[in-house]
Amino acid sequence: MGRALSREVKQALQDIYYNERTGRGKEAFALLEKASEAGDGDASCILARCLSGSSYVWAGHGFPEDDEKAAKLLHKSVEQGSALGVLVTMRCQELTPELEQRMPFASLQEAFDIAHAQAEDGDAFCQYVVANSYFWWDFLRIQNADKKFFRSEADQKAYMRENISKCEDLFWKALRGGIYFAANNLNRYYTKGDEDIIAPQPEKARDLWKIGAEYGHPLHQMIYAKDLEEAGRNKEALEWYTRAAEGGEPEAWGNVGRFYYNGIGTEKDESYAVQCFEKGVQKGDINSYNRLGGAYFYGRGIRQDYAKAFELLSYTFDKGSKWGAYYLGRCCFEGWGVPKDYEKARKYLEQVNWNSSDTCYLFGMMYIRGLGVAQDLPKGIAYLQSAGNHKEAREELLHYRKTLFGKWVRR
Amino acid sequence: MEESGSTENNSKALRFLRWPWNIVIYVLLAVVFRIFAIPLILALTWFQNKQNPHGAAEGYCLSRTRKQLKGVLWSLLFLFIGAALAAFFYVGWKKDHADWDRKDIISLIVSGLGAVVMTILSIYQFYTSLRDTFFPGKSRLAKSIREQLPYPEEAPPVKELFAMVDQDLEENGLWFDSVGIGKEWVLGDMANRIDRIRGIFTVDRIHQHNTQTGIRSYRTLELVLIDNRWKKSVTAFYKPKELQAAAEYLSLKVPGAVCGKNLQYADFLAMDENQRETFERKFMQTKS
Structure with a gap:
């Protein structure tokens, strides 16, 4: 039960968190696995974080997500005597009384003190973990503080405020040290406060993402770019999206491509946009898959290829993205790149969850001609009418007229 | 089967x-x-x-030229009016002119001229009706189709001319009142090639005039199409909704064409040579 982090853990923290863009994430992961096997509890704890998904580790590393394995590793870290492991396990609601019995610490306080000392030694990950214990009120359990502990409500509030506010300085230190996740909690701390104990201070949150971006965290660069885009500062937004993309942020290439595809904040360059989407696709970004599918569908920036568009968009559709539902429906309706299948087309088009005049037109045609649905002229015409100014819908509508008795008939 | x-x-x-x-x-x-x-x-x-809607069985164009036969009724009406005016003139001419005032002289002159004009009109109407009905090759419709071809002087016989329009209407035709719009042709009182259309105008005007029994009003509903030689063709409609629908359908087929109402077509026709050239260039750009 050493107080200091092992050399392997320090190296892994550097490669996974503090300098995530070095591209040595996979090696660090292997190093942690080895150390964990050798009995290093801190390594097991960090390894568990790596397996917990993009909320806990940078998605750019491409680590697999495995909650079950992560929970097992957390248990293991506690049993291996990692103070950090105890705090992280407690945070994940995995520290059961039985597990607490098995930990090689006299009390939770002892584990906390060790982690706190590690944080004071200057390790950003430890600072983040300890800050979380304050921020999420875990200190109450650690200090065994229940209501009887306090003389009055005011006393309790003062105690809470004193402890919770300790997280602020620690989160900042963690952020500066390279744990960019600290900014998320800081943002929450500043914008929402904490019940009636800590008052919100939104003005302090304003530059958080910018600071993170300037520290070089790709995720923050992307969030900052999004903020800039919303503020209409497109040129700067593109600059930060590009930095995030070059830093390896998976979603960023899709956004860079989108800017070039539509000529936002830069000259339109559809061919370069497609290259960006392809890079995003290599990183597994769903948005890039969609955009590339759209480019293939329209033949913009690349040779038109409906089959390829269908392949890309059906992949994202199966993953739950509805972005390409219209294109998929259209391909099935027209038999572009896939055999004609009106039934399938209808299923895709039903998933279009935005007001799409193109979709209304296709539904109109399906009901008018009885394609994949029972023929229903009035319903088809109602769809065409709801397509608004859609040229083909307007043209098709003119093929019908209402009789004196209000019945729609073909001219 | x-x-x-x-x-x-x-x-x-x-x-x-x-x-x-x-x-x-x-x-x-x-x-x-x-x-x-x-x-x-x-x-x-x-x-x-x-x-037999729009004369589909006999061919749309031929059926249209044969309908001109009803113009004979108009020619008879004109002839009747002409005869009445001539009778009035004859009786007036035979009268003693000694105590005639200016009004009587004007009436005599007007009835005489009217009789001549109505008789000429009647003959012309009679002639064109019979010509269009029995000699479709010389009809206004056949002439308008010929004029729309790239080389009118090399136009095929009327049978082929009509077949060309009929086939298009049979395969792609939509009918708005008596106007048929196909993929390439519009068949109204005359025929227009759709790719030649540059102006689409609707005329919907109510005319009123005083009569001895009160105010009489009648409505004019017309589709005026102007082609790339700045020639206009006019087709009358019965239903205003059909007129609007036809104009909208054509405007969707020829997005570069100018659309307007009533006498706006006069301004379009009044464009000088330079303006027409500029318009044509713009139209071709829109098309490409």
Whole structure:
């Protein structure tokens, strides 16, 4: 039960968190696995974080997500005597009384003190973990503080405020040290406060993402770019999206491509946009898959290829993205790149969850001609009418007229 | 399968009167029943239209030229008016002119000139009606189709000309009142190639004038199409909604064409050579 982090853990923290863009994430992961096997509890704890998904580790590393394995590793870290492991396990609601019995610490306080000392030694990950214990009120359990502990409500509030506010300085230190996740909690701390104990201070949150971006965290660069885009500062937004993309942020290439595809904040360059989407696709970004599918569908920036568009968009559709539902429906309706299948087309088009005049037109045609649905002229015409100014819908509508008795008939 | 289809067509063909039997029957009805023949003729016409819409069985164009035969009725009306005016003139001429004032002299001159004009109009109407009906190759419609071709002087015989328009309308035609719009042709009182259309105008005006019994009003509904030689063709409509629908459908087919209402087409026609060239360039750019 050493107080200091092992050399392997320090190296892994550097490669996974503090300098995530070095591209040595996979090696660090292997190093942690080895150390964990050798009995290093801190390594097991960090390894568990790596397996917990993009909320806990940078998605750019491409680590697999495995909650079950992560929970097992957390248990293991506690049993291996990692103070950090105890705090992280407690945070994940995995520290059961039985597990607490098995930990090689006299009390939770002892584990906390060790982690706190590690944080004071200057390790950003430890600072983040300890800050979380304050921020999420875990200190109450650690200090065994229940209501009887306090003389009055005011006393309790003062105690809470004193402890919770300790997280602020620690989160900042963690952020500066390279744990960019600290900014998320800081943002929450500043914008929402904490019940009636800590008052919100939104003005302090304003530059958080910018600071993170300037520290070089790709995720923050992307969030900052999004903020800039919303503020209409497109040129700067593109600059930060590009930095995030070059830093390896998976979603960023899709956004860079989108800017070039539509000529936002830069000259339109559809061919370069497609290259960006392809890079995003290599990183597994769903948005890039969609955009590339759209480019293939329209033949913009690349040779038109409906089959390829269908392949890309059906992949994202199966993953739950509805972005390409219209294109998929259209391909099935027209038999572009896939055999004609009106039934399938209808299923895709039903998933279009935005007001799409193109979709209304296709539904109109399906009901008018009885394609994949029972023929229903009035319903088809109602769809065409709801397509608004859609040229083909307007043209098709003119093929019908209402009789004196209000019945729609073909001219 | 094919056989049953053709039997169906034959049985349908029997359900309406083919040219010229329809005319023969109308005339016979008029002779036998006189004024009481009108509702019968109207009912028969409705039935004919229902069974053979727009003259599909005989060909749309040919059917249209044959309909010009009703112009003979107009020519008879003009002739009747002309004769009445001539009679008025003759009686006036025979009278003693000694105590005539200026009003009487003007009446005599107007009736004389009117008689001449109405007679000429009647002859012209009679001639054009018979020409269009019995010599379709010389009809206004055939002429308008020929003019729309790239080399009018090398135009095929009228049968082929009409077949060209008929086939397009049969395959792609949508009908708005009596105007058929296909993929390439618009068939109204005259024919227009769609790719030549540059102006689409609707005329919907109510005219009023005072008569001895009060104010009389009538409505003009017309589709005015102007082509790339700045020639206009006008087709009358019965229903305003159909007129609007036809104009909208054409404007969707020719997005670069100018659309307007009533006398706006006069401004369009009044463009000088330079303006027309600029417009044509712009139109071609929009098209490409």
